[in-house]
Amino acid sequence: MPRRIVPNLVAGIASVFLLGACGSSNDTGTAPAVVAPAATTSSAPAPSASASAPGDAGGSPGTTASVTATSVSGAGIVVTDDKGLALYRYDKDEPNPSKxxxxxxxxxxxxxxxxxxxxGTSGVAQSLLGTVHxxxxxxxxxxGWPLYRYVGDTAAGQLNGQGKDGEWYAVTPSGGKSTATVTPAG
Structure with a gap:
Protein backbone atom coordinates (compact mmCIF):
# COMPACT_ATOMS: atom_id res chain seq x y z
CA MET A 1 0.00 0.00 0.00
CA PRO A 2 2.70 2.62 0.87
CA ARG A 3 4.34 2.05 -2.52
CA ARG A 4 1.22 3.47 -4.26
CA ILE A 5 0.92 6.55 -2.04
CA VAL A 6 4.32 8.07 -2.92
CA PRO A 7 3.87 7.96 -6.75
CA ASN A 8 0.35 9.34 -6.41
CA LEU A 9 1.56 12.13 -4.13
CA VAL A 10 4.36 13.05 -6.55
CA ALA A 11 1.93 13.05 -9.48
CA GLY A 12 -0.50 15.25 -7.55
CA ILE A 13 2.19 17.78 -6.62
CA ALA A 14 3.45 17.88 -10.21
CA SER A 15 -0.11 18.53 -11.43
CA VAL A 16 -0.49 21.48 -9.05
CA PHE A 17 2.75 23.06 -10.31
CA LEU A 18 1.78 22.53 -13.94
CA LEU A 19 -1.68 24.03 -13.46
CA GLY A 20 -0.20 26.98 -11.60
CA ALA A 21 2.24 27.65 -14.42
CA CYS A 22 -0.55 27.62 -17.00
CA GLY A 23 -2.47 30.42 -15.33
CA SER A 24 0.36 32.84 -14.59
CA SER A 25 2.19 33.46 -17.85
CA ASN A 26 1.31 37.00 -18.98
CA ASP A 27 -1.32 38.21 -16.54
CA THR A 28 -0.39 41.88 -16.00
CA GLY A 29 -3.70 43.27 -14.88
CA THR A 30 -4.28 45.02 -18.19
CA ALA A 31 -6.34 42.29 -19.82
CA PRO A 32 -9.99 43.09 -20.50
CA ALA A 33 -12.30 42.28 -17.64
CA VAL A 34 -14.70 39.42 -17.65
CA VAL A 35 -17.67 40.83 -15.81
CA ALA A 36 -20.47 38.38 -15.29
CA PRO A 37 -22.93 38.15 -12.43
CA ALA A 38 -21.96 35.52 -9.92
CA ALA A 39 -24.38 32.86 -8.75
CA THR A 40 -26.48 33.78 -5.73
CA THR A 41 -25.66 31.05 -3.27
CA SER A 42 -22.74 29.16 -1.87
CA SER A 43 -22.79 26.46 0.74
CA ALA A 44 -19.04 25.87 0.95
CA PRO A 45 -17.08 27.70 3.63
CA ALA A 46 -14.44 30.10 2.39
CA PRO A 47 -10.76 29.35 2.92
CA SER A 48 -8.90 31.68 5.25
CA ALA A 49 -7.31 34.91 4.09
CA SER A 50 -3.65 35.41 3.30
CA ALA A 51 -1.71 38.60 2.73
CA SER A 52 -0.60 38.08 -0.87
CA ALA A 53 -1.81 37.10 -4.28
CA PRO A 54 -0.29 34.41 -6.49
CA GLY A 55 2.41 35.86 -8.70
CA ASP A 56 2.78 38.90 -6.44
CA ALA A 57 4.64 37.51 -3.44
CA GLY A 58 3.56 33.88 -3.10
CA GLY A 59 0.75 32.43 -1.02
CA SER A 60 -2.98 32.22 -1.61
CA PRO A 61 -5.16 35.31 -1.60
CA GLY A 62 -8.15 35.61 0.70
CA THR A 63 -11.36 34.28 -0.75
CA THR A 64 -14.95 35.07 0.06
CA ALA A 65 -18.23 33.29 -0.47
CA SER A 66 -20.57 36.24 0.19
CA VAL A 67 -20.83 40.01 0.44
CA THR A 68 -23.19 41.95 2.67
CA ALA A 69 -24.29 45.55 3.05
CA THR A 70 -23.41 46.28 6.69
CA SER A 71 -23.95 49.29 8.91
CA VAL A 72 -20.64 50.28 10.51
CA SER A 73 -20.80 52.61 13.49
CA GLY A 74 -20.01 56.15 12.40
CA ALA A 75 -19.47 55.20 8.75
CA GLY A 76 -22.89 54.23 7.40
CA ILE A 77 -23.49 51.29 5.10
CA VAL A 78 -20.45 49.57 3.55
CA VAL A 79 -19.86 46.19 1.94
CA THR A 80 -18.30 43.43 4.04
CA ASP A 81 -17.14 39.90 3.28
CA ASP A 82 -18.37 36.64 4.82
CA LYS A 83 -16.18 37.31 7.89
CA GLY A 84 -17.63 40.80 8.42
CA LEU A 85 -14.45 42.55 7.25
CA ALA A 86 -14.85 45.75 5.23
CA LEU A 87 -14.09 45.67 1.51
CA TYR A 88 -12.28 48.56 -0.17
CA ARG A 89 -11.79 50.05 -3.61
CA TYR A 90 -8.66 51.77 -4.92
CA ASP A 91 -8.92 55.07 -6.82
CA LYS A 92 -6.04 54.08 -9.14
CA ASP A 93 -7.95 51.02 -10.39
CA GLU A 94 -10.34 51.40 -13.30
CA PRO A 95 -13.98 50.28 -13.25
CA ASN A 96 -14.90 50.14 -16.97
CA PRO A 97 -13.38 47.90 -18.07
CA SER A 98 -12.30 46.53 -14.72
CA LYS A 99 -8.54 46.82 -14.26
CA GLY A 120 -23.95 35.11 -2.10
CA THR A 121 -25.27 38.61 -1.47
CA SER A 122 -27.30 40.45 1.12
CA GLY A 123 -28.14 44.10 0.45
CA VAL A 124 -25.84 44.20 -2.59
CA ALA A 125 -27.32 43.93 -6.10
CA GLN A 126 -26.14 40.70 -7.71
CA SER A 127 -26.13 42.53 -11.07
CA LEU A 128 -23.33 44.84 -9.83
CA LEU A 129 -20.96 41.96 -9.04
CA GLY A 130 -18.41 40.67 -11.50
CA THR A 131 -14.82 39.53 -11.70
CA VAL A 132 -11.54 40.52 -13.27
CA HIS A 133 -8.77 38.03 -13.98
CA GLY A 144 -16.55 47.34 -12.01
CA TRP A 145 -14.22 48.27 -9.12
CA PRO A 146 -11.83 45.48 -8.03
CA LEU A 147 -12.28 44.79 -4.29
CA TYR A 148 -9.66 44.42 -1.52
CA ARG A 149 -9.37 43.82 2.23
CA TYR A 150 -7.10 45.95 4.41
CA VAL A 151 -4.57 43.99 6.47
CA GLY A 152 -5.08 46.47 9.35
CA ASP A 153 -8.73 45.43 9.77
CA THR A 154 -8.60 42.47 12.12
CA ALA A 155 -12.22 42.36 13.32
CA ALA A 156 -15.68 42.98 11.94
CA GLY A 157 -16.76 46.62 12.08
CA GLN A 158 -13.29 48.10 11.62
CA LEU A 159 -12.52 50.59 8.84
CA ASN A 160 -8.84 51.24 9.53
CA GLY A 161 -8.13 51.52 5.80
CA GLN A 162 -10.74 54.21 5.15
CA GLY A 163 -9.16 57.17 3.32
CA LYS A 164 -5.61 55.70 3.43
CA ASP A 165 -3.27 57.72 1.23
CA GLY A 166 -6.34 59.56 -0.12
CA GLU A 167 -6.88 56.60 -2.50
CA TRP A 168 -8.42 53.71 -0.54
CA TYR A 169 -12.08 53.78 0.52
CA ALA A 170 -14.60 51.35 1.93
CA VAL A 171 -16.99 50.46 -0.87
CA THR A 172 -20.73 51.13 -0.65
CA PRO A 173 -23.38 48.68 -1.93
CA SER A 174 -23.67 50.70 -5.16
CA GLY A 175 -19.90 50.49 -5.79
CA GLY A 176 -19.24 54.06 -4.68
CA LYS A 177 -16.65 55.03 -2.13
CA SER A 178 -17.64 55.75 1.44
CA THR A 179 -17.14 59.38 2.40
CA ALA A 180 -17.06 58.60 6.12
CA THR A 181 -14.29 60.05 8.23
CA VAL A 182 -13.17 57.28 10.56
CA THR A 183 -10.68 57.39 13.40
CA PRO A 184 -8.56 54.22 13.18
CA ALA A 185 -8.78 51.78 16.09
CA GLY A 186 -5.87 51.61 18.48
Missing part, protein backbone atom coordinates in the same frame (compact mmCIF):
# COMPACT_ATOMS: atom_id res chain seq x y z
CA UNK A 100 -6.46 46.28 -11.11
CA UNK A 101 -3.27 48.20 -10.45
CA UNK A 102 -2.38 47.08 -6.88
CA UNK A 103 0.42 44.53 -7.20
CA UNK A 104 3.77 43.61 -5.67
CA UNK A 105 4.20 45.15 -2.21
CA UNK A 106 0.71 46.69 -2.44
CA UNK A 107 -1.00 43.29 -2.04
CA UNK A 108 0.79 42.73 1.26
CA UNK A 109 -1.35 45.54 2.70
CA UNK A 110 -4.39 45.41 0.41
CA UNK A 111 -5.49 41.81 -0.08
CA UNK A 112 -7.39 41.15 -3.34
CA UNK A 113 -10.80 39.54 -2.76
CA UNK A 114 -10.71 36.31 -4.73
CA UNK A 115 -13.88 34.34 -5.46
CA UNK A 116 -14.66 30.89 -6.72
CA UNK A 117 -17.75 30.23 -8.83
CA UNK A 118 -20.48 31.72 -6.66
CA UNK A 119 -20.93 34.66 -4.34
CA UNK A 134 -5.85 38.30 -11.58
CA UNK A 135 -2.93 35.89 -11.96
CA UNK A 136 -5.14 33.00 -13.04
CA UNK A 137 -7.84 33.66 -10.45
CA UNK A 138 -10.99 35.78 -10.25
CA UNK A 139 -10.89 39.00 -8.23
CA UNK A 140 -14.35 40.20 -7.19
CA UNK A 141 -15.55 43.52 -8.58
CA UNK A 142 -18.46 45.73 -7.54
CA UNK A 143 -19.79 48.14 -10.18
Missing amino acids: WTCKGACVKTWIPVIVQDSV RNGQKQLTLA
